[in-house]
Amino acid sequence: MTNIIEASNINKKVELDKGHELHILKDVNLVIKKGEFVSVMGPSGSGKSTLLYNLSGMDRVSSGSVVFQGHELGSLKEDELAKIRLKYMGFIFQDINLLKNLSVIDNVMFPALVSKGVVKNKVLQKARKLLQMTGIDKLENHQITQASGGQLQRVGICRALINNPDIIFGDEPTGALDSKSTEDILSILGEISSTGTTVMLVTHDVKVAAKTERVLFMKDGNLVAEKKMKKFDHLQDDSKEREESIMKWMVKNGF
């Protein structure tokens, strides 16, 4: 498998007050391979989300380098980074972050419609297919104020997938959802991963991590350990064992 992201010695520092700095990421080295389903765990403030934003180019590292499919993100201008995000990346957020004044279908289609050389009809077909896949096709023309949290997160996933990205980043995508919705979303993400799309999630929920095949553990800005597991199989459903194994591993690494 080829590498999709290569991060070398990345550091992220934030200036708080005059002379005071917060060192959020400390010399993190990481390689993500194409098609991997990765989760990042760790206590609050360990730098999980910061890592995600820096790997996706939404934030810039203070030192070190992040290479995404051959592009050194640090050397790119904001608008070049935006183009890469539009074409190759998809994002799912805990707060969902949909555009308030667009309907469900328009939110999903929007990233495709602002891309160059798109055929509107094809975009519409694709969006409908995604809505169907995530089970919210009936909401197509609804406004986002008319949907529940779980439904909205599915809209977010559809939007992330509309441009056929190479990687999906998720920042606590199930953080604000009930257990049923969480299950549904995880199953959709599993399906996406099985099609060969790389998925990288930040989570504090061991149930979410148990569905992935590689778990990274962060503490105090350091990437302290990683655990590889075989792909999760719904038919087999060994979630409980996977969860326990991850918990033990985290405790062992200082959780």
Added chain:
Amino acid sequence: MYLKIIKNDFKRKKVITSTVFVFITLAVLLGSSATNIIANLIQSMSAFNLAAEPADITQMHVGDYDQIAIDQFTEAHQEQIAMQETMELLTIDGVNIHFRDNNSFAGTVQDISFVVQNTEFDFILDLNNEKLNVKEGEIAVPIYFMEEYELTIGELITVVQGAYKKQFVIADYARDFEMNSSLSSSKRFVINPKDYGDMLQGKVGEREYLIQFKLRENADSKKLQTEYIDSGLPANGPIVTGDMFLIFNALSDATIAIIIILISILLIIIASLSIRLTFLATIDEDLREIGVMKAIGLSNKDIKKVYLNKYRVMSVVAGIIGYLLSFVVINLFTSNMRLYLSSDLSGSLKYLLSLVAPLFVYLMIVLYCKKILKQIDKISAIEALRSNIMVRGKNRKYRFPLLQNKFFNTNIYMGIRDVWNRFKLYRLLILIFAVCTFIIILPLNLYNTMNSPEFTTYMGIGKSDVRIDLRRTDTISEDFKKLQEELQNDPGVEKFSAYITSSFPVKNKEGTWDYLNIETGDFSVFPLNYLNGRAPEKAGEISLSYANASSDGLNKKVGDEVIVEVVGEEKSLKVTGIYQDITNGGKTAKAHSSLGLNEDAVLWYIVYLDLREGVDKVKKMDHYQNMFVGAQVNDIQDYKKQTLGNMMNQLNSIVLGGIVIAGMIIVLITALFMKMLLSKDQSQIAIMRSIGLTSKQIQQQYVAGTLMVLIVGIILGVLASEFLGEFLFSLAMTSMGAARIEFIQIIWQTWILCPLILIVIVGVTITLCCKATFKKDLSIVLRG
């Protein structure tokens, strides 16, 4: 505590607070200046009036006159007349008055007279409002000429006519209550009695007389005028009353004051709208804080106080600054007044009167804020703390889905649909853009209208190339005939028409007789635009000027009859039309030539003519000027410019000022609005950026939306200035005799150049605002 909150608030919203502050200061500054101008104007007019003691009735007359008969008339009307004095004038052709190297007053449309200071009243003053006392060999020159020809004290003026030649040293400015304004067509130069005697001996110029009356309080001026004429006393020239001089003197400064007040009011409106904008933005940002304040038990009144105090402090500080600054800038506005009317407003009156503006602005702002702040009552603590609730559950109809877009790029479409979806927010901006456009276009239209050849319509004359005025001389009837024959045979003249104006007794609405100046001739040659009806075409027809037809005049409409006394016989004339005329106090009339003349009271002879294409106008004018020595030959455009010159120059400054003020307001408001909008949309922008939209694409959305709003604002502004402006201007001009002025629009200026300037200004402002905002760190916004 409150002060601390206000201080922090200032720090947090520097740009918005400063912008609103600037608007309030400007509004106070202009308001105070305008009050000051008006106070100045009233005080200087009264001081000027007191020092100059102008006549209440001035009867102009040329030719023989009998002072004894006038004295008897005065004696007989003692209960009405306080004083009478007859001023003798020597009217000299501008060609004969020279200054500097080979310059003369030849081109002026003004009648120039040399006079000696009166002894009883109607005094001509110096710039200190002291009676002029001109020494031998010296001359005091009217302010109008000092300005027009940039003359200075100490320069020489030479009068040459025939064998007579005399050099005068300019010793002073002549401030003349009766003839200061460019709107009155005569100007008086004051010389020493000895020099005047020499001129008489040298047979220089033509003698004219101003038979002047100073009336007692409560005297009936109109009745006295009629009685004077009925007594058969000398009266072959027009009669001018004191209130006309007052209007002429105050007109240009009053116009400026009114325009400044108008701009000041617009600024107060804009400041209020900005506060509303600010509040809309703040309430959104501060929603949680309001919730916390409510939750910990602060009453609505206390919370409002926090906001209100901020604007109270702001209005007080801005009011003080604007008030103080007004005393610095007032000089810019009153230079014309200082020169023509008086030196300066004295005493503490101006300080007191100027306080009206800041107090008014303060009250307006506080009342307006109180009104907006009522919204706080509607917000519950829970709603405020969980601000998302406010968004949830609102199921408005979804309009403009993205797939409906057939013509635009998706980002441009997003911008345009945003305007529709948040129209409440944008409508403020539309209003502001419309007001700014109005500020630019109204003076521009005014300027273009006054500058256009069609403006002569409002001066009671049709569109023509040249106007020839014949001055009253002994040979005037022959000259007039000869001029017409000459024009008839001139191949360079395409068409011409001759008019004679004489004064006729006309029965007024009370059934008594008034004198009315009626112009006779063929009015089909240079047709006028009539407000109602048409020009008189045959015997028994008359048309009246608007002021004459109005209730203040004869109170007639088209179809009514007017009784005119012609050579002792009463004739009934039918009113065929009503036209606009701002000359001669607005009260004129036109009748068919068959009406004949009132030989004793012919006022003036005028010929209008058009030249054939390719004929050199200047050469032709020179030809007739040389042929008829007593004639005044003027290019119509020149005539208009000299008559309205002062006002045109002031308008020019107002057009430029309007563009600068509107430009400033637009930049500030657009920046303020964008800052508010971008901060309101911060999270939405971050979402779009996270999806992969470039800053350019997002910028496109805002530019498209705002420009659409601007275009709507421009259209409204232009239409408002065309219709509302036209209406307001006509209303203002009604008192002068023009009730329906149609603006001349120069399409490329109103619909292309001005909008283009505004679009560029707004476009650049939005781009700069967006650039500053998009620099913000994306992940911080997304993660809250």
